[in-house]
Amino acid sequence: MTVNRRCIIRLSRYKNALVRLKNLGFVKVFSDNLADAAGVNSAQVRKDFSIFGLTGNKRGGYRVDELLEELNRILGKDRVQEAVIAGVGNIGAALLQYNGFEKEGIKIRAGFEIDPSKFRERPGVSVLSLEKMGGYIRSNGIEIGIIAVPDFAAQQVLEIMVNSGIRGVLNFAPIRLRSSSSCIINSVNLVAELENVIYFTRIADKNFEDNESQNT
Amino acid sequence: MTVNRRCIIRLSRYKNALVRLKNLGFVKVFSDNLADAAGVNSAQVRKDFSIFGLTGNKRGGYRVDELLEELNRILGKDRVQEAVIAGVGNIGAALLQYNGFEKEGIKIRAGFEIDPSKFRERPGVSVLSLEKMGGYIRSNGIEIGIIAVPDFAAQQVLEIMVNSGIRGVLNFAPIRLRSSSSCIINSVNLVAELENVIYFTRIADKNFEDNESQNT
DNA sequence: GCCGTTTTGTAACTTTTTTCACAAAAAAAA
DNA sequence: TTTTTTTTGTGAAAAAAGTTACAAAACGGC
Incomplete structure (x- = not known):
């Protein structure tokens, strides 16, 4: 229920996804679509929205225009x-x-x-x-x-x-x-972000080798 | 107990801190020092280390050289x-x-x-x-x-x-x-990282204003 | 060599974050 | 109009992450 760093990062992602959807001509959007675009669960999307009082319509989803405007306001885009x-x-x-x-x-x-x-x-x-x-x-x-x-x-x-x-x-x-x-x-x-990629890549390699050797 | 993204980011931080400590001439280091440098709890440091089997000495802490070498190995620095x-x-x-x-x-x-x-x-x-x-x-x-x-x-x-x-x-x-x-x-x-900064800055401003108005 | 002090390693606990699950609302179909 | 279907909003449950707390070990002084 608290607003934390990750929550705001997710809002930015929802916003990005909405901009793209709007450009594609979408008028409404469901929590499912945004979840997919942001790589999270749809309940997470709705929960994030509820924190900020962003509401949709049951069965109707969210209006892209309205939602985008609200997210922009929350993220401080109402002024440069x-x-x-x-x-x-x-x-x-x-x-x-x-x-x-x-x-x-x-x-x-x-x-x-x-x-x-x-x-x-x-x-x-x-x-x-x-x-x-x-x-x-x-x-x-x-x-x-x-x-x-x-x-x-x-x-x-x-x-x-x-x-x-x-x-x-x-x-x-x-x-x-x-x-x-x-x-x-x-x-x-x-550097840490790249080291992160390197670590998990090597781990995956290792698991893969392990799996292979199990298959032999 | 699981190795996740954040855990590896912390290892990178510990590694960075160790490099600096080594350059300052430190030979041994305590979980406390690393915790401070990485902005976490000292138990977190020890827990992270225990996942990778990195051990120190009771009362003696960790040898900077050894620890750095181990961290480098874990983070894939044993080859370019x-x-x-x-x-x-x-x-x-x-x-x-x-x-x-x-x-x-x-x-x-x-x-x-x-x-x-x-x-x-x-x-x-x-x-x-x-x-x-x-x-x-x-x-x-x-x-x-x-x-x-x-x-x-x-x-x-x-x-x-x-x-x-x-x-x-x-x-x-x-x-x-x-x-x-x-x-x-x-x-x-x-952009999302900067939006994050902007959001929390504005929230802080808002709270500050709120506090001020309470004082009036 | 013994004693007090410091620091590790970890089990238990707490907090935070995420997911599940479902009633309630609303649109569409019948 | 009634039924069916879909989707929200949110408690409750689960999972993940972080903190506390303390026994056990090891160092340094005496």
Whole structure:
């Protein structure tokens, strides 16, 4: 009954599925369809919806339009969300230009770097000195930050962000960040995610070999 | 007692923490230290270790060297893991050059694209036509794939990968991929992760406002 | 060598998350 | 209109994940 990280991730998935269904001309949708698209049980879908008071019609399912609008509202899409990125290396630069965010109403306003060779003024998104980050966040009232600096610099960058008014952070540095409760942190560790794939792939290989040897 | 996704993610974190501790000159480590570094309970650490038969010494903790070696073995670091990337747009290009993978013994061998303007032969990593992907995977015996193509192309790319011998995939396309059980899929949805941050940030703001209005 | 202290390993418990199952509602069919 | 069918919404049950708590072991000081 509580709203947790995974629950919100599921809402994002339902939303994505709905956008696709809408583009295909669907007008209504059943919990079953969304469950399938999100890879969960249909009761899970209905339960998630009930948490947020999203209701459908018995036998009629949910109206795609309405549901999409509600999900967008819940996920904060009723206004453009602005964010900044610290660290414009490989990952940071990619995110700075990534059109997936813009499509979903998230606008990356600027990037900040320590390496001057990466500075550049651009029409939409500038890359500025990391020293200017605090001031930028404060004067533009930015609340969301993305950390894509090396692990040894991440905690310090976080502190600048939080002190300047950032309330939520998506962190790509492979280290645990500590923050006051006033700042939400969500970490994505790309290496760990790939190690995860590698682990389960090898396990599967092993099981397969085991099965084969059993068959002999 | 079961090995699940989160458990392996934790192992990666313990491993990262151990590397840092080793560089700081630590010779032994306690479950407490690792728990702290990974943001979990110390019993969780010991339980995770017990699943894999990793033992320490009562009162003596764990030897950093040994533990690191064991974790590396479990996570498949006893040999270089090779991977290919489909889609060399923003995210794909960043991952192609990301040094975090190489540092952890994961070698991205090639990228594959549909857009010829992105083709290029490079000393280490070439970007080739997507049409060549199947052949490349097969002739090099690659088992791990990274999908960074747009959502509408992802399922098709997955099928080429699986048919060519890929056994595990890290997927960045914001769509649910369906595969035979012979291929492990782990999806990272960057927009959903950021939406997650935004959601909880707004909730926190709301609670804060609520608290303030209570104080008035 | 003995004693107090610290830390592991794990069994039992608690909490969280997911699934099952079904009454109630509503559409469609008869 | 009545019956049948389908699908929601939600308690209750099950499964999974995480925490507590403590006996057993091992280190260091005396």
